[in-house]
Amino acid sequence: MDCKGDYRLEMLQINNLTKIFGRKNIALDNLSLTIQKGEVFGLLGPNGAGKTTLIRLLIGLIKPTSGTAKISYNGEYYDIHEDIMKIRERASMLPQEAQVYEQLTARENILYYGQIYGNMTDEEVKNRTEELIDLIGLRGRENDLCKEFSGGMKRKVLVARALVMDPDLVFLDEPTTGIDILGARTVRNIIKKLAKDMHKTIILTTHDLSEVGELCDRVGILVKGKLAAVGTPVELEEKFQKAGLEDVFIGLTTGEGVIEEDFLKQKKKQSLFSRILKRR
Ligand SMILES: Nc1ncnc2c1ncn2[C@@H]1O[C@H](COP(=O)(O)OP(=O)(O)O)[C@@H](O)[C@H]1O
Numbered sequence: 001m002d003c004k005g006d007y008r009l010e011m012l013q014i015n016n017l018t019k020i021f022g023r024k025n026i027a028l029d030n031l032s033l034t035i036q037k038g039e040v041f042g043l044l045g046p047n048g049a050g051k052t053t054l055i056r057l058l059i060g061l062i063k064p065t066s067g068t069a070k071i072s073y074n075g076e077y078y079d080i081h082e083d084i085m086k087i088r089e090r091a092s093m094l095p096q097e098a099q100v101y102e103q104l105t106a107r108e109n110i111l112y113y114g115q116i117y118g119n120m121t122d123e124e125v126k127n128r129t130e131e132l133i134d135l136i137g138l139r140g141r142e143n144d145l146c147k148e149f150s151g152g153m154k155r156k157v158l159v160a161r162a163l164v165m166d167p168d169l170v171f172l173d174e175p176t177t178g179i180d181i182l183g184a185r186t187v188r189n190i191i192k193k194l195a196k197d198m199h200k201t202i203i204l205t206t207h208d209l210s211e212v213g214e215l216c217d218r219v220g221i222l223v224k225g226k227l228a229a230v231g232t233p234v235e236l237e238e239k240f241q242k243a244g245l246e247d248v249f250i251g252l253t254t255g256e257g258v259i260e261e262d263f264l265k266q267k268k269k270q271s272l273f274s275r276i277l278k279r280r
């Protein structure tokens with residue numbers, strides 16, 4: 001831990017984070033990024049871009065090859081190398097492949113997680129579980145076994161489980177992938193509530209571009225382990241002169257401008273050409 005007392009609004013500072021799997025699979029390539037407290041940050045990128053790897057590094061499930069990240073709580077910074085247990089007290093993750101315990105009820109699934117992972121008394125876990133059952137809209141079904149639930153209902157239970165220890169920072173890895181339209185909308189509404197009413201900092205990955213526009217304050221587009229662009233959806237459209245985020249995404253991921261500097265260089269070249277052509 002360092003920077004004691006140096007309170008700023010940053011929640012997360014990622015500095016030159018690199019993760020190489022095996023000898024040469026560079027999943028994350030020297031990534032730096034700052035995320036503000038209360039921000040909803042969307043990570044976009046094609047499959048294999050490194051989104052899950054980034055989240056797993058930040059919550060300490062894997063170790064970086066180099067670089068670091070610090071998470072700030074109440075004016076103190078905690079480093080992923082040294083203070084991962086402290087980080088886990090205030091940050092939680094909904095993994096991409098998470099599964100509910102089918103043989104437990106919705107309530108038991110949430111309670112169980114609170115008892116294992118939280119730093120709370122049994123009474124606090126119980127109260128928190130009841131709040132979350134209301135938040136996810138499963139009141140009335142809380143005593144039913146999860147094996148009887150639809151995919152969307154299970155996902156809601158998983159979201160609740162990730163929130164039971166009342167984290168400041170929440171990582172949601174593809175929270176709406178693979179569930180129906182209604183289930184996805186409920187999960188999006190929960191995320192909005194978390195951000196707006198509960199002032200959580202949320203980092204989510206998604207393939208749904210309309211979701212990004214609806215939920216995210218800022219977006220980072222990850223391509224081959226590098227951040228190709230960061231900004232608000234509107235800023236990115238303006239910067240890359242595209243009509244929508246989908247065009248920005250496709251442009252950046254198909255090689256029309258793989259990283260920002262390349263894109264700008266390309267633009268400069270183009271304007272040079274057009275000037276030469278105009279002179280003729
Ligand atoms: N545990 C692992 N062992 C080896 N390679 C991995 C592991 N996890 C991820 N990778 C590799 O890292 C890259 C990024 O993967 P991932 O972070 O899962 O991408 P995304 O979540 O953006 O789809 C891929 O090339 C993937 O094969």
Ligand SMILES: [Mg+2]
Pocket residue numbers: 051052053096173
């Ligand atoms: Mg992933």
